[in-house]
Amino acid sequence: EDQVTQSPEALRLQEGESSSLNCSYTVSGLRGLFWYRQDPGKGPEFLFTLYSAGEEKEKERLKATLTKKESFLHITAPKPEDSATYLCAVQGGANSKLTFGKGITLSVRP
């Protein structure tokens, strides 16, 4: 059974204070690891897909990396508008089902 664990549950940062969010996973035959952003009252919004260990992707202040056991979402010099819940999900085997972690709630203070 695929499993995803995200840590910490919540993270409070000062504006400009860089940090990383962790996603540990176990999956049979990784087809993709996904990061989503979710704002209160909204549906998850797609950020990145990573397919193999060593892969990295960047978007503005966010950078996602992948190893065989975990993924990190690095946030460089965050701004208050980066405050949201960040979800990690894996897709394994021969189907399209996603297994999600419980999410990390990020708060960035001005």
Next chain:
Amino acid sequence: NAGVTQTPKFQVLKTGQSMTLQCAQDMNHEYMSWYRQDPGMGLRLIHYSVGAGITDQGEVPNGYNVSRSTTEDFPLRLLSAAPSQTSVYFCASSKGQKVLNTEAFFGQGTRLTVV
């Protein structure tokens, strides 16, 4: 191009009532799914469909039915609502399992309260 559209946005039901949550996508995606999101539990898969006429159960299917008569629509039916089904429901779609770039696109959610 509206993406994934869910209706209604909010709903209050009495215990024992039935209702259908609607989901439509205009991206010609093969794969569609329903999740529920509860505090401290994350997103949990209820049912999914890999194409028109094909559905299967996810992690928490009890008390819910689905059907997929067209590529665009994937309604979720609550047969006899229970307070335990109070949750936020999300519909998602993606291109399917035969291609890369299988990221899922989500609707805005339906907040359901069962009293």
